[in-house]
Amino acid sequence: MNRSNFVSPRAMFEVLEILAADPDAKLLAGGTDLIVQMREGRVSPRTLVDLSRLSELSCIKLRHDTLHIGCMTTFNQVARNPLVVRHAPVLAQAARQVGSVQIRNQGTIGGNLANASPAADSIPPLITLGAKAEVVSKDGSRSLAVEDLLAGVGVNTLLPGEMIAEVSFSLPAPLARSAFVKLGRRKAMAIARISMAGLLVLSADGLVTEARLALGAVGATVFRALEAEATLLHKPLDRSVVAACLRAVQDTVAQKLGRRASATYKREAIRGVAEELFFQLVPELGAP
Amino acid sequence: MSLRWIGKPIPRQDAWTKVTGEARYMSDLSMPNMLWGRVLRSPHPHALIKSIDIAEAVACSGVVAVLTHRDVPGLNAYGIVVQDQPVLCGDKVRFVGDAVAVLAAESKEAADHALGLIKVEYELLPGVFDPEVAMQQSSPTIHAKGNVLRHSKVHHGDVEGAFADSAVVVEREYRTSRPISAFLETEGGMAMLGADGVLTVYCGAQYPDRDVIQIARALGLERDKVRMVSTLVGGGFGGKDEITVQIHLALLALNTKRPIKLVLSREESMVTGWKKHPMIVRMKTGATSDGTLLAHEVSIISDTGAYASLGGTILHSAMEHCSGPYRVPNVRVEGHCVYTNNSISGAMRGFGVNQVTFAMETQMDILAEELGLDRLDIRIKNGLKDGDKGALGSPLVTAMGPVQTLQAAGQTELWSQRETYKAEPSRPWKKRGVGLAAAIKGCGLGFRMPDFGAASVELLPSGFFRVRVGCPEIGQGNTIAFAQMAAEVLGCSVDQVEVVTGDTGETPDSGTSTASRSIYVAGNAIIDAATKVVELVEQGISARLVVDVEEVELGEAEVRAGGTALSYLDVAALLLQNGQTCCAAGRFDAPKATEEVPSVYGLPHLVFGTNAHVALVEVDTLTGQVEVLQVSAVSDAGRVINLQGLEGQSEGGTVMGMGYALTEDIIIDQGMVRTLNFNNYIIPTAMDTPPISTTVVEVVEKTGPFGAKGVGEVVCISITPAITNAIYDAIKVRVTELPATIERVLAGLQGV
The missing domain is CATH 3.30.43.10 (Uridine Diphospho-n-acetylenolpyruvylglucosamine Reductase, domain 2)
Known part of the structure; x- marks a missing residue:
């Protein structure tokens, strides 16, 4: 060093x-x-x-139906926070899957974002939650969507002199369903080979009114699978709708991966990840 | 024989200090006035060294010494069998990581900085990374004597005739990976030159007495001017059997006359550490319609990397175990151990047996399927028994456990209820399977190799006994087993026995802590020494108290002499007056087979431990992910000395063999190691570890101490094919290349 x-x-x-x-x-x-x-x-x-002396950067607060998470909040703080567990279980679920206990005690949500890894565990759930990053510099501050922070593998869109102060998101609808699935080479200390988060809101008559699906480790950045999301909107969550969505996810991933070395594997394996995601999102559907 | 301590689950004496972190490894030591050492390593897999310019590094502030090949006073080479690895390369480098210079500086930072100032000019040579390419005449030559380190052949019986008589013949090619032991403590330690001219090297190692020979030879010193201390050691697994940093440490200490510390970073350890040999194993196996094995033809090509170390011996061990725990009357086996410009392969838990057992146990499953036989029945039918001949035709004259071990595996709930366990996978797209495999592994060093144990037992003034044994405690738990065996003979409690290991200034040379041998040879030597000490105590007390020798009896808390009871403290006071001692040396020479296997040096082994594993896996058919859900292990360790220790070995071995099956592999691309740390060198974590139950089968070996055999290696072998056979049971995909990564399993599912 x-x-x-x-x-x-x-x-x-x-x-x-x-x-x-x-x-x-x-x-x-x-x-x-x-x-x-x-x-x-x-x-x-x-x-x-x-940044460890700036204790104000390590906090989770609910203000006017918006949850604010300071950049120095650790994954274990996120995973165990009652507000997160209650209002954004998908983020807690992802935070629990980061590294190991030691890494979760050390690693922070702001660091995870700024590092801009396509395999970052916290980014897919934050994107499905519609989270925004509060970016500050000596000259002021600006707010941008988490996906707009990501420019490439390990590259963020922060300008010189800027840092991420916090992330925040409006609380999802009370009946929203969400889940995060990570495929790794082992059960702890694993870097995602593929990850996926999903958040669905259903109307009283069972139609999907809101759908966000975010994919990790299948492109240069974490991204939303917009076409797959569209297949769900205004439809009931039955087997054929889910199947169409899975096909769309697979198509998107195949397209995104192009000819990179891992494409052969990931093009296929994404189906397993998406299947598992919908198994958790729509348990009542059962077997494919 | 009623045993007081043998077989009991007595907690290890080092357990508490290791759990709390209080225990110190050699690489944790520090001294006042200590320098920091670093090694400059080759960035190229194969190159000539044109020049080395150290001027700028020497001039750098804080730098005390920069040494190159010109500064090695003795033989600039080391190696347990063949000394072909330079201490510091002079003319040529043969792998990425080859040592070119060492330096000592006042601080770690200064050492790091100065390392970058040494200028080495290289002339690149074409590298060779594929052992089959390396064997060709036209290939670039890595060592002057050629790229084939060892080529051996053994043939017995009528192999052709037996294949002709076989109802079924299975022929497959297997490829194994390059795992590393990934010990907790990387290679490192400290060295200092004493005022008495003795150079002491503190370094975690498996055979300090042999390291002294190698250090002295390289430094041109008399052996008695070198002392090596290796206690405690943060894991060995074979990776600290050969020299690691000892000679570099010694060289720097001798040169600077100051204490020196050198510890490899994990990245450095991953690049330069000893790996398990990747092997290409081609097997053709024939059997009758009832599953009796008739013929076996095996070819092994082993990639030993840039230097020999134990490559030839490991190849021979693989050849000896090429039929696994099974009897085959007609065998032809040919092995090549080949140099390449890959990083170095050496001893690693299993010593060539993991590779061939993975292949053989897959063959057994294929044979069972093709013949419509039960996987357990075919194994028991062919299981080696006392009096059978081993794969290379040598008679097996010791207690063989394969049949008993396999029968016990068959009785485990996991095997007998396997259909129930497989019935309900956790997801509709996942499938479960149960696999079975067994293994044997020879204990000790084999024919011709000096294989002895030595120990001393001494009554101390405190009334305690001190046992001294050379074989270091490398984490396997031999210390507590040594204490139990000594206490069993002495009659005292285990708490009253202190064990010292791994210090050439203190302990008698008892051979290496490898080859599943330390309990077997050192245990026997301790029994010998302790028996003599019992006699000394009995005679001494008899003389002093004037009672018959027969009336003196050593007990747990006291020694009874006629009507009197003496505490051990009193006994010590009585016996150790006027400079008298109560100490005895013990010795054991491991028995050897009557005949050597023709044309393969060092074989056969005489004593074998056996292990069987049953594994339940769940395979995700969409992602190829394999989860090991439950494992039953069956261990034949002969008489168990410490049950808790055996379970520890069994569980640790199971997890190690699980990593070998599924994830662990050092990836080398054109000589460059790509897996530099635990982010992409994937060892199983506690979260990946399934419930493991261990059943003990005691097939008592009469030459072993209290009937014990060594099992430190065999416990990690059969789990690998048990898992790959379970994968087949689940999804009908044969794993023939290790590790069974998610990519390979999914490709198999797609029929690629």
């Missing part, structure tokens, strides 16, 4: 000052990705800005 200057500010404005002054400075949140990258020599920031 190369040497870096290590600073540990006590106030947000200091962080933003440093970021403004040195656009190459790297923020250290949980470090579960960054430290590994530094050990492997893939990044060697001149300045490392530790």
Whole structure:
């Protein structure tokens, strides 16, 4: 590892000052990705800005039907938070599947977003929740949809001097159904080979009024499967509707994967992930 | 014989300090005035070294020494069997990770920094990464003597005739992967030169006495000027049997005259550590219509990587075990062990047996299916018994456990109720299967190799006994077993026995902690020493108290002499007066077979442990994911010394063999290791570990201590084919290439 200057500010404005002054400075949140990258020599920031002293960045609050999660909130805090468990179980479900207990105690939701991995566990559920990121800099702040933060594998759309302060989302409808499925090579400490989150809202007569499906690790970024979502809208969740949706998911994934080496496997395996997702979303359907 | 301590689940003496983290490995040690060492390694798989320029690194602040091949005073090579691996490469590098220079600096950071300032000019050579290509004459030559390290053939019986007589012949090719032991503690330690001129190397290792020979030879020192301490060790599994960093440490300590510490990073360990040999195993097996095995033809090509280490011996071990735990009267087996520019293969738990057993146990399942026989019946029918001949034609004259072990496996609930277990998969698109496999693995070093145990037992002034044994505790739990065996003979309680292992300055050379041997050889040596100490105590007390020797009896808390009872403290006070000692040395020379297997050095083995596994898996037919739901293990360890220790070995071995079956593989691409850490080198986690039950079958071996055999390796072997056979049972896909990754299983389901 190369040497870096290590600073540990006590106030947000200091962080933003440093970021403004040195656009190459790297923020250290949980470090579960960054430290590994530094050990492997893939990044060697001149300045490392530790955020652990800013306790205000680690919080979960409900304000006017919007849930705000500070960027330094750890996955275990997310997974165990009663508000998240009650209002956004899909996020809690995904947070529980991150790494291991140790990683979940360390890794943060802001770090997961900024790292912009297509396999990030928290991003598919946040996208299905319609989450927004609050981005701040010395000069002000802006709000953008989580999917608009993602520009490519490990690349985000933050401008020099900016950082993610929090993510927030409006509470889903009380009867929304949601689930997250992750296919990994083992049950813990696994990087998603494919992941998928889904959130469905049904009307009183059983028709789908809202559908969001997000796919992870099958493209350069996590993305919404818009065509597959469209197959569900205004329809009842019966076997044939779900089957059509699964076909659409498979088509989208095949298209997105193109000719990359993992395509042969993932084109097929996505069916298993999507099947499992709908098994959880619509348990009453049972067997395919 | 009524046994007081043998077979009891007595907690390990090191359990508490290891669980709390209080225990210190050699690589945890620090000293005042200590330097940090680092190794400069080749970035190329095959290249000539044109020049090495250390000037800038030497001039760098904080750097104390930079050493190259020119600074190796003795033999610039090491290797347990063949010394073909340079301590520091001078003319040529043969794999990515080959050591080119070592340096010592005042801090870790300074060492890291200076490493980048050493300039090495290379002339790249074409590399060879496929062992079958490496065998061809036209291939680039890695070592002057050619790329084939070992080529051996054994043939007995009428193989052609037996194939002609066979009702069914199964022929398949199997390919195995390149796992690494992934021990908790990476290779590392400390070294320092004492005022007495003795160089002490503290380093986790499996055979410190042999390491001393290798260190002394490389440094041009007398052996008695080198001491090696290897206690405690954070895991070995074979990966610390050969030299790791010992010579580099010694070289730097000798040169700088200061304490030096060198610990490999996990990434460095993954690149330079010893891996299990990937093998291409071609097997043709013939049987009669009732399933009796008649003929077996086997070809093995083993990729030993850049240097020999134990490659040849491992090939021979694979050949010896090529029919698994089964009797085949007509066998032809040919093996090649080949150098490549891949990273180095060496000893790893199983020693060549995992690869061939995976192949053989798949053959057995295919034979059973083709003949319409029960998978268990065909195995029991062919199971090796005392008096049978092994695969290479040697008579098996010790207690063989395959039949008893397989019968016990058949009685496990998981096997006998398998249809019930398979009936209800957790999802409609998932399928369950149950697989069965068995394995044997020789204990000890085989024919010709000196294979001995040595120990001493001493009564201390405190009334405790100290047992000294060379074989290090590498995490397997031999320390508590040693204490139990000593206490059993002495008559005292286990708590009263202290065990010292793995320190060449303190403990007698007792051979290596490998080859499932330490309980067997060292245990016998301890029995010998402890028996002598009992006599010394009896005679000493008899003389001092003037009672008959027959009236002296060592008990759990006291020694009775006629009508008197003495505490052990009193006994020590009586016997250790005026500089007298009460100490005895014990020795055991492992018995050898009467005849060597012709043309393969070092075979046969004499004593074998047996294991069987039954595994229940659930396969996701849409993703290819395999989940191991439950495992029953059956272990024949002869007489069990410590039940808890055996269960620990059984469970750990099961999980290790599960990783071999499903996920673990060091991926090397044109000589570059792509799996540098545990993010993509996938070992099973606690979450992946199924419930494992272990049944004990004690097929007592009369040459073993209290009837024990060694099972440290065999416990990890049969689980791999049990899992792959369970996959077939679930989805009718034959796994012939390890590991059975999600991609391979799904491709199999699609008929690719």
